[in-house]
Amino acid sequence: xxSPSRRxxxxxxxxxxxxxxxxxxxxxxxxxxxLLAVGVWGKVSLAVYFSxxxxxxxxxxxxxxxxxxxxxxxxTFGCFATCRGSTWMLxxxxxxxxxxxxxxxxAAVVGFVFRHEIKTNFESNLNLALRDYNVTADxxxxxxxxxxxxxxxxxxxxxxxxxxxxxxxxxxxxxxxxKSQDDCSxxxxxxxxxxxxxxxxxxxxxxxxxxxxSKMSIVAGISFGIACFQLVGIILACCLSQYITNNQYEMV
Numbered sequence: 613x614x615s616p617s618r619r620x621x622x623x624x625x626x627x628x629x630x631x632x633x634x635x636x637x638x639x640x641x642x643x644x645x646x647l648l649a650v651g652v653w654g655k656v657s658l659a660v661y662f663s664x665x666x667x668x669x670x671x672x673x674x675x676x677x678x679x680x681x682x683x684x685x686x687x688t689f690g691c692f693a694t695c696r697g698s699t700w701m702l703x704x705x706x707x708x709x710x711x712x713x714x715x716x717x718x719a720a721v722v723g724f725v726f727r728h729e730i731k732t733n734f735e736s737n738l739n740l741a742l743r744d745y746n747v748t749a750d751x752x753x754x755x756x757x758x759x760x761x762x763x764x765x766x767x768x769x770x771x772x773x774x775x776x777x778x779x780x781x782x783x784x785x786x787x788x789x790x791k792s793q794d795d796c797s798x799x800x801x802x803x804x805x806x807x808x809x810x811x812x813x814x815x816x817x818x819x820x821x822x823x824x825x826s827k828m829s830i831v832a833g834i835s836f837g838i839a840c841f842q843l844v845g846i847i848l849a850c851c852l853s854q855y856i857t858n859n860q861y862e863m864v
Contacts, residue, residue, distance in 0.1 A: 630694055640683065641690075643838045644683030646680070646838075651676030655677075664737045713839050716839035756786070783802070792810075
């Protein structure tokens with residue numbers, strides 16, 4: 613058993629560690645709220661783009677929402693464990709933080725490795741959406757119209773991609789490609805040479821992938837930052853648990 617003087621000397625150290633860990637846990641809890649918000653923002657902001665991706669890719673925002681929920685719950689548990697000064701709870705907290713850190717790290721690596729596959733998949737689905745485009749307002753056709761209007765683009769690589777579609781033979785280029793709805797007749801849209809002056813000529817593929825990369829980089833940056841931040845919590849929880857164990861410190 614540690615001597616009373618030794619315990620008296622280490623008590624301020626343990627108190628300091630608890631204060632720092634409590635501060636960390638609060639920040640960690642807030643980061644969970646941020647992760648939740650980013651997941652919801654990603655679902656709303658990138659919904660139109662996700663609709664033209666593989667079904668697995670559309671689950672990314674839900675994964676972030678789920679991860680945010682877990683972080684909030686774990687942060688609450690960590691706060692309780694720190695206040696109680698329970699060694700087993702602190703060790704469990706550190707283990708759970710380590711597990712989440714590994715999961716986020718693996719997810720980030722997988723996302724980075726398969727980013728080119730996501731681009732290829734998007735280009736393929738965008739080509740299919742143009743081929744099957746119609747005015748019955750199906751999900752993919754609405755996505756194409758929204759992308760063309762929002763990003764001021766037309767077609768996949770350029771506006772002439774529409775010439776190879778069945779829709780073009782019937783009604784020409786869609787009105788969502790028009791620079792001005794007031795100066796864009798159906799006659800103009802059926803003639804590529806005339807349409808070139810009336811519609812956006814740049815393709816959507818490059819603009820969409822650039823937009824998605826910029827927004828996903830924000831999501832990835834926040835996620836990676838939270839993952840690295842967990843290392844601090846793991847070290848603090850382990851140190852506090854070790855100090856309490858070695859000095860037989862008990863909360864009164």
